[in-house]
Amino acid sequence: MAAISREEVAHLARLSRIEMTPDELDHLASEMQLILGAVARVQEVAAADIPPTSHALPMTNVFRPDVTKPSLSPEDALSGAPAREEDRFKVPQILGDAE
């Protein structure tokens, strides 16, 4: 099994949007090595002719009637917002350089 480097863990942390400390990255890199070594066992029995199962029940395309029903009021929907402005979620700058 390929070793997982600290740089790879740092990349995964960036993809996951978690700003990790250098200590955390060191620790996680060694843990990931152990855990991946253990879970890689699945490859021993995963033969090419076995179909994958993503879901236990045979279910496809579940639809509901397209009718309007009562939903959350703006007040309720915004009740947990860390910041709001009028009837909207207020978020930090998304595009371009901040200030």
Added chain:
Amino acid sequence: MSMIHKTATEMAQALADKSITAVELTQQHLDRIAAVDGDIHAFLHVDSEGALAQASESDKHRAAGTARSALEGIPLALKDVLTQKGVPTTCGSKMLEGWRPPYDSTVVTKLKNAGVVILGKTNMDEFAMGSSTENSAYGPTHNPWALDRIPGGSGGGSAAALAAFEAPLAIGTDTGGSIRQPAAVTGTVGVKPTYGGVSRYGLVAFSSSLDQAGPCARTVLDTALLHEAIAGYDERDSTSINAPVPQVVAAAKRQDVKGMKIGVIKELMGDGFQKGVLDSFKQSLDLLQEQGAEIVEVSCPSFDYGIAAYYLIAPSEASSNLARFDSMRYGIRVGDDGKRGAEEVMSATREVGFGKEVKRRIILGTYALSSGYYDAYYGSAQKVRTLIKRDFEAAFGVADVLVSPSTPTTAFKIGERANDPLAMYLADITTIPVNMAGIGGMSLPSGLSADDGLPVGFQIMSPAMQDDRMYRVGGTLEAALNDKLGKPVWAQAPELAVK
């Protein structure tokens, strides 16, 4: 007279007889929580005011002869992963500190419609990731049988609340064993219904293809009554099964297993199982045989790969599900100084809001799903899932139900496995296959382990939407064990210091 040591069924009878009111019964449990929860820490939030208001409403229904269900006025502890409108819901995480959901989960709606009184929210491993409740951001829960031991996880709070007589009913959720393993190590009953049997609407998602809410109580019948109250089709959950709820209450009362074939899974009782656990398991098999069941041995060789597959599938789904915690719409926000952009604020928030185990699983899942590794890890795990399903199908071809010990060991000590994720993951070796196949699983107490005096759980598995079978076997075994042992396991728990 205090009723907290009674079963929910006995409490319901007392309410019907008018020998106690729902307000009195609720107050007794609130008093018990105040007296013992300082040591147990089963609850993250106690909603005294809301519970007493619900109880008062319940008394009006009883008085008017319009009881809404068999559980009208019975108190319940709710795992903090299900939303209840206006009541704090944290999932054991700093990320959701202070969040009060604007809506009820379907489970809560059904509990309210049944007249069940919700006492409060119970402690859990953060976002249901763990087997000991040590991963809660709010501190661990202690096992009422031995305060230095874990109550199981992730639903340790719900199980401990039952064992400590803080509530006669509780709700848990089970992704890899989070209802059954806590039930086993606290001497209580817990059921993971068939996947899709209970709505996931309002259940904060961990691994959506595995998550399932279910009932917990001290007896099989009480568990069945709660099962019927929360189960059923819900159009708000696209994976909800549109079929009648299995007749679990009638099955729990049946007390007869004559002619049933009970399959013992060879792979779930070998090395790594504590002797006292295996002895208790074998005693229960003998009792079932005496009751007229036929015991057969079955082999499920793929189960050996269950943990490995689970720790790829569940973290993969979690890495996607937990992306919703972006600090924009709910939960905490860190580092928003007006200068930093959205992604920086998001990253700073997730660093502070998530604990170690959650981060570990998000990183693991992100890795397993990344291009170049997908086939080797996530893809292979999905194939193992197919193999596990096939093993179950073959086993159910020769047996009506399958059985195993619920856990390899009794409750371990707090701190013992906290820094060894792989040792912690082994706690779920017996429970994970059930989630992978989407079938039903129950743990009920089968006695105390001779080597340490702690409760042992007996697991019963039934095919999808045949949940009544496990209740039939569980109810029969429970009665036979009570005859043999003199009194129920849960009634042998040590007295707790009352403050």
